[in-house]
Amino acid sequence: MRLLVTRRMTEAAERAMTARFDTTIRQDAAPLAVADARAALRDFDAIIPTLGDAFTAEAFAGRGLRTRLVANFGAGFNHIDVDAARAAGVVVTNTPGVVTDATADIAMTLILATARRAGEGERILRAGGWEGWQPTQMLGRHVTGGIVGIVGMGRIGKAIAARCHLGFGMRVVFHNRSRVSALDIPAMQLADIDALLAVADFVVLAVPGGAGTRHMIGAAELARMRHDAFLINISRGDVVDEAALVRALAAGQIAGAGLDVYEHEPRMPEALRAMENVTLLPHLGTATAETRTAMALRAMANVVALDEGREPPDRVA
Template identity: 60%
Template sequence: MPSLLITRPLPEKVVAAAEARFDVTLRSENTPLSKAEMTAALAEYDAVLPTLGDAFSADVYPDEVRCRILANFGVGFNHIDVAAARAAGLEVTNTPGAVTDATADIAMTLILMTCRRAGEGERMVRAGKWPGWNPTQLLGMHVSGKTLGVVGMGRIGKAIALRAQAGFGMRVVFHNRSKVAEAGVEAEQLERLEDVMAAADVVVLAVPATPQTHHLIDAAALSAMRPESYLVNIARGDIVDEAALIAALQKGEIAGAGLDVYEFEPKVPEALRAMENVTLLPHLGTSALEVREQMGLMAVDNLIAFFDGKPVPNPVCPPLGSDTI
């Protein structure tokens, strides 16, 4: 029976499924693996089921690598140096699909909370500072009928666009690095990122974290937005130059922001925490029991297929043995 390290506590259903097929070691801590722990895991286990924060960089690999697969819990795998894993002969998988709807729901949550100033209102009530209803209190932006700009029209981007258009009658424009033949909704693909930033009342980021998307939203991109527009990030924190975002908010260059992820997570700058026009969530994108169970079971399915000698259902690109760049 192959040995498996699960790096964080997972839902009971997932652990039970893993234990049915593997000799499981379940780490009890909810913190990322240390460098020493990662090196030891690669030397001591046949497989590792890591997740966000477990930074499997090129310098953690021991001279003798026993591990044969990293079955990532999550769709994003920017914490794993895939090239280094490939060089060591490891397969790398992830869990796309299971996270799509839940992440899109959080995007809509952030859009509504930020544009309608719900976070401000909730804090006011909790602090005992609500003086009662009045006609000009906490006037926000009416979302219905506005223009949504989606940066990254993949599974999640399409799911957000569908919710925005079907539920709120929003016009959708988007930017994607390749041509999107079918967006799933009536939407206009714009060639330049700046055009989407300028056209949208709300910009939602739904691109993966890659070297190419690091600081994709920088000072120049933010300057293309209008003073009455909002930025929402449900992707990965380092897609946004956080210092540039803080500057844009402080200068009033954009109206507000809704964030579920942060550049140096879990560190959130005091400047962001102090702003009333910024909604801050603790990376809740997939935080629903059914979703986390689906993610975990998908990771286990990847592991089972691998050790049964079958193609894994969800290899990260490029698959093991491919020379695709």
């Protein structure tokens, strides 16, 4: 079985894949363009793609597809046109569960770093600008006991909620498209996102990407947030209208933002780079060796299932 892995993986993951399949591991760090994805679908039995690889409707169109499975490396799969894949007879899977804890940890990193001005403080220190401790130096926002509003209460949202409540005594409110029950911590589900935006000290976005959530947070939603509130995004960059966010931050409409993802990553507005009340991370959500290996092996498990004639366990299309 011919397998294409579109980016380098951890050593443990690559060793497992090459031992099991006729594996080609692409060395280029750039995402697959549409033409490359189209060619890959005609050359390999299975593909393990990653974020940004352009498996669009155009890539799946036409005859001669050899690929039977696109086993995405990651829980989010909005870079894959699942309807086009389904129409072409190609199974699509993802890697749920294994990304939960690492991504929730990054959400907490962004909450704390943004509220306590950690990035700004480090930059001052590294630049030699610190003149010593003062009672009013770099006063930030207290996190413990605050209100966290989580948009999207799936696995990651629940893990963030648990950390906020159990670790920092925060009150948890959330908005979700469907009713959520059997939570392990006290949390209040709000009927609409506007109600959440009006009360939360920290608004955390934990929704899947895709057309249904694109620009979920735009100018109108940012205007409904409290002036002393922070926006935290660990979902997908295009969930936020980035231009509207820049305007809201520049106008002092909200207190700050913590971002791990960007609308046009790796590009971002220069205005965001210049803002001291914004914490910027280079998409580190799942970036631990343990998690990235687990993600790769989870994707591989779906390929193994297909090769053995079983139903891939993480099928999304």
